[in-house]
Amino acid sequence: MTLATLAAVLQPALKNGYAVAGLVTLGWEDMRAYVAAADAEGVPVILQAGPSCRAHTPLPILGKMFRHLADTASVPVVAHLDHGYTFEDCQEALDSGFTSLMYDGSQKPLSQNIDETGRIAEMAHAAGISCEGEIGFVGYAEGATSKGTDPEEARKFAEATGVDAMAISVGNVHLQENKEGGLEEERIRAIEAVTDVPLVIHGGSGVPSAQRRKLATGSKICKFNIGTELRKVFGTALRDAVNRNPDRFDRVAILSEIHDPLAAATRVVLRDFGRSVPAAQ
Known part of the structure; x- marks a missing residue:
């Protein structure tokens, strides 16, 4: 079994100069492809259950799916709650076998965010698992505007x-479909100068690959969340599979054709972040 906590995979990344991918899952097909890709590349992977995933599949089921995939993997697999907005979200994820809780109090006043995130971290640590928090606010490409992280805060x-x-807001946005933006490296350097906590970039799909590679190996950013980039691959592969035979109705047959292109694209993404162990041959 290779189930791991977030701290167990990020601390070596911080020490040895690489990052780990937090891959946003929506269902069995994508999470299975993500673990297959991580196995093939010989790197750890963080499987993330965000709000849209949880709206589709209950947390107790997601916990079992993540843990089953960890049982079959040769690399560390983290079962991570992404954007837990309430204590109930976090408690349910803990009870469902998750090994990492991300509490998002980023839109609350600083003192409230600190108090509530601290309570979640205490709860997580008491159970032997990890906690991620967010300071500053990472906005959305077609929605709420970001608020950059203040280094002193x-x-x-x-x-x-x-x-x-610690997730930070440094020019990154959620759901960005292109890589025309980029991260504010001066702000990143100011933040990492005042803390040794591994840093997290949400909205990593919108970060140019060259900058992902640079920061993964040359900063305290140890986790990049990737969702939109791979969801687009899934959608394209699904559309192609359906269009190859419009009369076909068996979803198992259709979805079986998603695995290989999604796993291949995921391997490309994982290579941006450096390696913790040699790639599988």
Whole structure:
């Protein structure tokens, strides 16, 4: 079994100069392809259940799916709650076998965010698992505007909450479909100068690959969340599979054709973040 906590995969990344992918899952087909890709590349992977995933599949089921995939993998697999907005979300994920909780209090006043995230971190650590928090606010490509992370607030947040990883807002946005943007490296350097907590980039799909590679190996950013980039691959592969034979109705047959293109695209993404062990041959 290779089930791991977030801290167990991010601390070696911080020490050895690489990052780990947090891959946003929506169902069995994508999470299975993600683990296959990580196995093939010989790198750890973080399977993430965000709000849209949880709306489709209950957390107790997702926990069993993640843990089953970890049982079959040769690399560390983290079962991660992404954007838990309430204590109930986090408690249910903990009870469902998740090994990492991300509490998102980023739109609340700093003192409230620190207090609530700290309580989640305490709960997680008491259970032997990890906690990620967010300081600043990472907005959405077609929605709420980001609020950049203030380095001094980041220092206070990291020290007061005891989180194992800290998501920051440095030019990244969720659901960005192109890579025309980029991260604010000056702000990143100011944040990492005042904390040793592994840093997290949400909305990693919108970050140019060259910058992902640079920061993965040359900063304290140890986790990039990737969702939109691979969802687009899934959607294209699904459309192609359906269109190859419009009369076909068996979804198992159709979905079986998604695995290989999605796993191949995931391997390309994983190569942006460096390696913790040699790739499988």
